[in-house]
Amino acid sequence: xxxxxxxxxxxxxxxxxxxxxxxxxxxxxxxxxxxxxxxxxxxxxxxxxxxxxxxxxxxxxxxxxxxxxxxxxxxxxxxxxxxxxxxxxxxxxxxxxxxxxxxxxxxxxxxxxxxxxxxxxxxxxxxxxxxxxxxxxxxxxxxxxxxxxxxxxxxxxxxxxxxxxxxxxxxxxxxxxx
Numbered sequence: 020x021x022x023x024x025x026x027x028x029x030x031x032x033x034x035x036x037x038x039x040x041x042x043x044x045x046x047x048x049x050x051x052x053x054x055x056x057x058x059x060x061x062x063x064x065x066x067x068x069x070x071x072x073x074x075x076x077x078x079x080x081x082x083x084x085x086x087x088x089x090x091x092x093x094x095x096x097x098x099x100x101x102x103x104x105x106x107x108x109x110x111x112x113x114x115x116x117x118x119x120x121x122x123x124x125x126x127x128x129x130x131x132x133x134x135x136x137x138x139x140x141x142x143x144x145x146x147x148x149x150x151x152x153x154x155x156x157x158x159x160x161x162x163x164x165x166x167x168x169x170x171x172x173x174x175x176x177x178x179x180x181x182x183x184x185x186x187x188x189x190x191x192x193x194x195x196x197x
Contacts, residue, residue, distance in 0.1 A: 053178070059159075067151035072144050074118070078103075080148065082111055083120060083137060087145045091136035093126060109133075120144060 061077075068080055075083075078101070085100045086092060092100070098108035112135050115121040120141035126132035137145070160168065 060156075063152055063155050063159075067148050067155060070151055071147045075120075075144065079111055079115055079120075080144075082108070082115060082135075083141050083145050086121060086135060086137040087142060091134050094123075094133050094135055097135055115141070 064077065068075060068077065072080075082097060082101060085097060089100065094108050094112055095105050097112070098105040101108060101111075103111075112121060112123055112133070115135075116123050119138060122136050122138055123133045124136070126134050160171075163171070
């Protein structure tokens, strides 16, 4: 091991600063790539939804997906899964019930609460949109270089895990939005 000199001490902080700058630059690059990919995925989502049900909004569809993957929920729990206020979830549930996508019934344990559940029509919309989304994403993935596919899958799995999102293979309706 060689002895340290005064020059070594001067270089150490700048080397650490350079490493931090490179790491920040790499994080920025990845963040930009994820933002770009998210724009593409939102566009795919919107197109697949519009092809099946043009009057349904993305937040309303998200509520259907939560009910499809979680089963019947109290409206307060639905609001929690959607990260919205209970009053917002209630208005959304009213619109979805009027459209025949969900049923609302009193909670037998507490009659002041409502339970929301997916109807057959709502389940069919979720399945159709999911199928169209899967077709479009498959077409995009097929246009990618084959040697990038494994790395993409690993990166997306790692990204999803870091964000706390269960695998699509875990979900009965593979859309996320838990």
